[in-house]
Amino acid sequence: MSVAASLDRVDFSYGQLQVLFEVSLEVRAGEILGLLGTNGAGKSTVLRVLSGLEPPSSGTVHLCGEDVTGIPAEVLVGRGLAMVPGGKAMFPDLTVRESLEIGCYLVPRFERAGRIARELDRFPRLAERLTSQSGSLSGGEQQQLAIAKALLLDPSVLCIDELSLGLAPIVVESLLATVREVNAAGTTVVVVEQSLNIAAGLCDRAVFLEKGTIRFEGNPRELLSRGDIARSVFLGAENRKAG
Structure with missing residues (x-):
């Protein structure tokens, strides 16, 4: 099986605090890879380095066999790697429609309407909230919007930080079904997850x-x-907040 992305002997520090120590891993094309660990273990940092949000202190990052060490996330997006950051990062004052339109910034203009329609079909609740401000959405709806924005770009590798954290079980099941569907269509997925x-x-x-x-x-x-x-890992959903 070919390798979609990889880290080789990566170190990373926040200032004087080193949080990754010679981390090496491969993401195989077509798989769903889970990054697990306790809070502060470094799993989200691995995802940030892999996606270009943070440059490694040392070591190398590869995407589809190409050395992309130090190349920023906004460039890697154009090369097929999309990131759904933790915290449902978005512009709270923008409507759902406006957020999706901004998410199409790398999509050819003539394809944008079709891609947005595809994601609204995938996430019917977003279609119902199209004119609502993003900041007024529930946690589950915000996660749907964040994932939809990433999928607008038709990534070959999709990275999701904290897929299910704080969301109600019924919302989580819907998101898991979406991830499986996207993966079955050929997208490689890397997901940070708290629940084993x-x-x-x-x-x-x-x-x-x-x-x-x-x-x-x-x-x-x-x-x-x-x-x-x-x-050391959350085994159940009993501590999850409704989303």
Whole structure:
């Protein structure tokens, strides 16, 4: 299987605080890869480095076999890598329609209406809230909007930070179905996830990080039998907030 993206011996620091230590991983084309770990383990930082939001302190980043180390996210988007950042990052005063239109900035003008219609069909609730300000949406609706904006660009690699955090189970199930659908259509997906149960049901492989290093890589279902790791990951949805 070909490699869609990779990190090789990546270190990363926030100022004097080093948070990644020689992290190496491969994202295989066509898979769903889960990044797991406790808060502060470095999983979101891995995603930020992979997507070009942060340059590594050392090491290399590759996308489709090309060295893209230090190339910023706005350039990598044009090369097929889209990022859904944690926190549902958006412009709260823009309407849903305006947010989607801005999300089409790299799409040829004659294709924009069709792509927006496709995403509204994928997320019917957004069609109902088309004239609402993005900041007035529920957490689940904001996550749908963030994912829809990324999918407008037809990425070959889709990175999602904190897919299900704080969302109601029924919303999570809908988002998981969307991720599976997008992946089945050929998009490689990398997702940061807190719930081991969700990762086990969604991901083909998982990488478990602890204190900035990779502690486990393989089938996420194997983690369910690893008590030492499972105890440090949220196994259920009981602590999730409604979204």
